[in-house]
Amino acid sequence: MADPITPVLTADWGTERAWQRQVYERRGGYGALRKALQLTPEEVIEKVKAAGLRGRGGAGFPTGVKWSFIPKDNPNPTYLVVNADESEPGTCKDIPLMMATPHTLVEGVIIAAYAIGAAHAFIYVRGEVLQVTRRLQAAVAAARTAGYIGTDILGSGYDLQVTVHSGAGAYICGEETALLDSLEGRRGQPRLRPPFPAVAGLYACPTVINNVESISSVPSIIANGEQWFAAMGTEKSNGMTIYSLSGHLANPGQVEAPMGITLRQLLQLTGGVRQGHRLKFWTPGGSSTPILTAEHLDLPLDYESMAGAGTMLGTKALQIFDETTSVVRSTLRWIEFYKHESCGKCTPCREGTWWLVQVLMRIEAGQGEEGDVEKLLDLCENIGGRSFCALADGAVGCLTSAIRHFREEFEAGYHTPAWELFPYRRSALFELPERVGGAR
Structure with a gap:
């Protein structure tokens, strides 16, 4: 792989009036x-x-x-x-x-x-x-x-x-x-x-x-x-690309680097996870790609390696979450987005994402019922691969991977609210308004 930083597309971002x-x-x-x-x-x-x-x-x-x-x-x-x-x-x-x-x-x-x-x-x-x-x-x-x-x-x-x-x-x-x-x-x-x-x-x-x-x-x-x-990148994923890094980071932003760089290397270049915290999970290409955990830090960020790990490189949007984050809350917010953005053309996507939100809201509030996790997985099986486009696949991909890596957090929602296990103010990047919940 070439040098860690490869400014080609971003080489002139700092040049005065570069848009002219x-x-x-x-x-x-x-x-x-x-x-x-x-x-x-x-x-x-x-x-x-x-x-x-x-x-x-x-x-x-x-x-x-x-x-x-x-x-x-x-x-x-x-x-x-x-x-x-x-x-x-x-x-x-x-x-x-x-x-x-x-x-x-x-x-x-x-x-x-x-x-x-x-x-x-x-x-x-x-x-x-x-x-x-x-x-x-x-x-x-x-x-x-x-x-x-x-x-x-x-x-x-x-x-x-x-x-x-x-x-x-x-x-x-x-x-x-x-x-x-x-x-x-x-x-x-x-x-x-x-x-x-x-x-x-x-x-x-x-x-x-x-x-x-x-x-x-x-x-x-x-x-x-x-x-x-x-000459840049890997054998099958050539060239340079722009990675978007956001979330619980010391210095979020865009980094242009060769294909195949690892998240560990990107974190070293950007100052790492925010001080005093550790990585919990991350997305390699936006919320529609199955999540990965700290054990995947050294996987090359290329198409083949991501596919081998059961996810996708997608848009190379690396969202970083530390240990203060509730996986249940994060996944619910993503599914709410896909429910809202579904065009409504396909029944599995239109109806299925709505039902996913209902079950996840119950689990987040600590009011889940025995078998809710299995219900979520069953819904995902009947949504993914049954629609005209990949929106439905993205919605179920983030959820099924979250359950695979953090099933115990979802099952904890049978008796304990997510905001008690992971007070939301601890994971917030900015000060939350009081209406979000003073104790949360």
């Missing part, structure tokens, strides 16, 4: 675009394939392979859609990237669109982050003024339009087919697949959907070469 085009250009910005336009689209795709870039949005599917799925004989236009609907609990990497250096994403969009033959690209931004939408719109306008977007880009004969779209403000719109429905003006709900977006995506046309970090990584690959990118 002129500053970005002085740092070599849009040089990768000029280089890419000297290549054929097929050559660009092959470079991304050879680099081993895998999707940074959660699934980890090879980006270059995804681009190559676009049919060559389809008479319909091809579209590129960037999923900037960052809403996984604990995840905060795409939004600061777009705020600090939006032209990194814009340049990646132009190169990716050129590679797949798209004449129109959309950046779908989460509706609540208006400041990000405005900054991206300004960056796109600046790139258009400089001739990087529009007709006959840099004399190459390639035409491209880029639209920044403000999303619907729903977690489900982070699912790629629900995002497409929202982008088309409909209610965001997952589509049944097949057909897959590569064949019938936006407006029933061939579409590539990539995460912000995936697309933002492309300029560095073109500029520095595929061997440079592949």
